[in-house]
Amino acid sequence: MASYQDVIDRIDYLVAERPKAVIVAFLLVTLVMGAGLGSISTQSGTSQFTEGSDAMEAYDAVQDEFSPAFSSSGGSTQLIQRGQNVLAKPALVRMLKAEHRMKEREELRVDTTSSPADVIAVTLDPSADSLSEKIDAVEDATPSEIDAAVRENADNPAFTSSVSDDFNAPSASATAAVGVVTHELPGGTSSSVGSSGSSPLMDIQLEAQHVVDSVGGDITVFGAGILSQDFSNVIADSLLIVVPAAALLIVAFLVYSYRDPFDLLLGIVSLVMAVIWTFGFMGLAGIAFSQMLIAVPPLLLAVGIDFGIHAVNRYREERVDGHGVVESMETTTDQLLVAFFIVTGTTVLGFLSNLTSSLGPIKDFGLVAAIGITFTLLVFGIFLPAGKVFIDTFREERDIPAFGLRPIGGEGSLLGRVLPAGVVVAKKAPYVFLICIVLFTAGAGYYGTGVNTSFNQDDFLPPEDTPAYLDSLPEPFAPSEYTATAQTNFLTDHFSRVGGxxxxxxxxxxxxxxxxxxxxxxxxxxxxxxxxxxxxxxxxxxxxxxxxxxxxxxxxxxxxxxxxxxxxxxxxxxxxxxxxxxxxxxxxxxxxxxxxxxxxxxxxxxxxxxxxxxxxxxxxxxxxxxxxxxxxxxxxGQPVIFQALTSVILNSALRSLVTAILAALVFLVICFWGFERRPSLGLVNMVPILVTIAWLAGAMRFLNIPFNAMTATILSISIGLGVDYSSHIVHRFADEYDGDVVPAVETSIRGTGGALAGSMFTTVSGIGVLAIAITPILGQFGTVTALSIFFSFLAAVIVTPSVFVVWHDLQARFGTAPDAV
Incomplete structure (x- = not known):
């Protein structure tokens, strides 16, 4: 097609003849995008998912109209008191003093206070209005008078709802109590299920803890601000732990894949550039960074590493055949720019399918990932080849030796001997093998229909007890001290009217x-x-x-x-x-x-x-x-809202899956018709993708990983990343195929399959490291994404060769009719 070839020829000219201009232009754009990094805001917690549902609107209306006295959201703070008996005189006095000292601090903006201690004080002295008078009433009372006052309120909901479930009226005892302090905040606050990183209560509640500590005893401050702090901290801590670990693993595998310090440096610079462009765009566009978007950098690394290794590997195939720098790169870009376009188009469609979701964070994830993959195409399709031409020309002119010229998976290498396993099967029994694959895939898919769906605030919170290996990390990698999970678990376990x-x-x-x-x-x-x-x-x-x-x-x-x-x-x-x-x-x-x-x-x-x-x-x-x-x-209420979200999540996942499959199928058929005049190869391209999805669904159920706010996107991501692997194989086969199927399959699997193997090992380790993230939801996402990549690789190099043979037989039987469209 002259039109697309003209575009490729123009890129060839810029890459081969004006590499310096290309490099300078990309660096300037990086500076512009980098300016947006400082404008990135954060959004965390579950409130970002709950907006817009009928149950959530009803919940907001209830909060606005009735201002419940026992709520951890909105403008209130909980004072959680623990002890052998929080209804004994010393404990009651400490609670009242904590309320009093908070009331005296103007910066805490206290409006009202209430607690079981207040109820007991008023029972002892009905005329006690101020906190100081209530303190006097309790201090002046005898223990027996206090016990009598407690028993008198044994049927008072205002009292019993704020003491722990082990409250014993005859002995006038309980091991925990909760006081509530409300605040007057400028402009008010919105109450919602969950919390976000923008809670205005955070500073107040952090300062309140210092005030409460001054009275002694075990009283802990808790509320939306504390939740917000933990939600925000866990994002930063997860990035601080995951990114360096991923970087180390990625660099280690890239060293093996590139085996050349100049190529390694160029590949890393390209990866960093793609990330800067993506997150700079987020800052310039005003898209807030949320927990879900933590997965975007690993995804960009996955596709970027794949593109980089493919470009360098294909270039080396030409170089070892004796071709020069410019000629080798022109051949490389002629072939790979088409493959990169197909991969990018289907990957972008896979991510954009998340726009069909009714959940805002999932939409943002799909949009940012799609834009990031597009940037990755530009960086690795134009900048990296230009950089490679510039570096190799520079080295040749100065007789600087080159390293690792042999492509991955070349003949004689260990990988080169293992990769053709699928080709061997395709030669001997392709039909029997595919029948077995179909049966196994159908069984895995049916088994996978039983995957659980869940949405819970705990998914976004750090665990109550962080793993020992995280606690042993040195600064600055040591995680923050988290309290929200422990407090929410304590309230749920000891107060029947709190939480869900x-x-x-x-x-x-x-x-x-x-x-x-x-x-x-x-x-x-x-x-x-x-x-x-x-x-x-x-x-x-x-x-x-x-x-x-x-x-x-x-x-x-x-x-x-x-x-x-x-x-x-x-x-x-x-x-x-x-x-x-x-x-x-x-x-x-x-x-x-x-x-x-x-x-x-x-x-x-x-x-x-x-x-x-x-x-x-x-x-x-x-x-x-x-x-x-x-x-x-x-x-x-929280159970109703979160249960509604589980249905939304499942429906979003299925809708995104269907949309992504249909969009990818249409796009692939059009591409292979336009580029190769073989539209049926678009159908061939979809086979390993469908196999991957079925295997992944079965693996999720087997590993007890549910569809949740993050893993709900994995099916469409599997299409996006799965197409990456299968499209490279299919496009290489289309270039090599001249009517003789076996040599074309062998060349495709040995050449392109080698690059895929290097990409797979690198990205599985880089994304799989999310499994050590502090929040459970990120760990689950890292696991299923790594599985998705691994399954995509297996399907591409093991299943596709037999599909090629069957496709060839059908072509021979029906002539060119299937592709004569």
Missing amino acids: SSVTVYVTGPMRQDDSLEQIRHASASPPSSVAAANRTADASSIIGVIQSYADASPSFARLVERNDVNDNGVPDDNLEVIYDELMESPYSGQASQYLAEDYRSMKVDYTIEASASQDEAAAAAESLADRYHSNSIGT
Whole structure:
């Protein structure tokens, strides 16, 4: 095709005749892109995934309208107290002093404080309003008076929800308690499930820990700011550990692959340039760096190493045949620029298929990876060949010796003897072999359909106990001290109403209607088995509980409720607006506002979930409970939101997979028709890719690696990287094929397969090193990506030769009809 050949000829001219100009131009662009590195922002945590879902919108509405008192997000800080008995006098005094000292520090912007110690203090002295008065009340009380006050509040939800599950009323003891401090922040904060790196509470909560430490005892500050710090630190720590380790492994394999210090330096400079261009573009385009984008540098290295080794290896094939520098490079670029274009096009389509996802971070990942691969094509397709011409010309003019001229996989080498194994099989029994491969692949694919799908905040957090090999690392590689996972695990284990152990039904509509409160009672009867219950009634917190608490404390309000309770079940049915008004003017107004909106047009009901219930069971229970309400209602809460995301993740993975397969198939058929007039080779090209996907899905299930926020992209990535390997083999075969299939296959596998082997070993080690990343989700991604590359290589060099033989037989049987399009 003259049109594409004209472009290649122009590149040949620039690379061979004006290499200095090409090098200078690329270095200038690198300087421009490098300026964008300083503008890169970070985004971490799970909130970036939850935005936009119905459950998340309902959760935000609940947070905005009802301002729950026991929340680790938004503008609040938790004070987690541990001890042999946190309800003993010394522990209560320490908690109150911690609240008091925080209140006194203006920079902590404390608005309100609450804790079990506050409840006990007010019980001891109902007139105690200020924290100093509460401290005096507890200090002046005897231990027996304090124990009596604790027992008096044994049925008070405001007290029991903030002490650990081992609370023992007769002995007036508990081993943990949680106080809550709310803050007034400029412009407010948004409450969301999960946290991001931009939490304005971080500085406040870090300073608060120093203040709390001054009172003694074991009180730990926790909240969205601490989560944000750990989310941000784990990104930096993972990069600091993974990048040097990957660099060492990559350099070691590149030394073997290039076996020449000048070629090694040129290859490394090209890799660095591709990374700078990609991340500089991110900074200039305002795309935030998230946990998912940590995988982009290894992916760029994977494709860049492949391109670099292929370019140098193909060039060396010409050089050992006696051709000169310019002639060898022109032959190399004539062939490889087409292969690089095919590989880049299909790889970019594989990554861009992630744009079909409804999750923003996955879209960003697909876009940045696609742009990065495009930059990699330019760097390794133009800059590296120009640099190679310049260096080799410089060396020849000054009689500087060259090293490692023999191409990888050449005859006589160990790799050269191993690689043709697939060719041997293709010669003897291609049809039997392919039937076995089809059966095995179908079985692996069917087995892989059972892969689990999950989304959990813990995937993004560092483990509670970092592995010993990480703790032994010297500075600056030693990881930070992480606390968020330990605190979240402690809250989940010791406080049944914290974390994912409760769901919320958000009800909208006129709450003044006579049956508004009866809905709660009916919905709570005979709840799903995953909901905590007593006497076949769900353990629920709602406005009904506040009404009953105030009725117990106020005889006049009790009479009002009784007069309007038609069926005498304790739930008022008439004149609800009058009851609400009375309640909102009472000392219980604060509790009431946690469940009923100011305009009486919405309410929330919190249901406790059994500790043994799974995330999907909790989400199903929330949906079932919401369906029982006559008014508009929706279930929400962390289990509901995260369970919804697991469905989104699976659907995104499947949609991206189908999109990537179809797009790659069409693109390959068009390319092989346009470049080689053999469109059926596009179908041949897809065979090892489909084999790789099926093997990978089976391996993920076997290794118990789920589809999650990061591994959900692996199927489309497998297409992108798998095409890289198979396209090089198929395109080389198309160049070598002249009607005699076996010599063409042997030359393709021995020549191009050698470069593929060097690329595979290098990139598997470079990407596989993600397995030592601190966050579990990155380790899983590194493992499956390394497997994807390894399977792609195996399929390309073992399966493809037999496919070529079958393709040749079909061509012979049907003539040129299949390719006469």
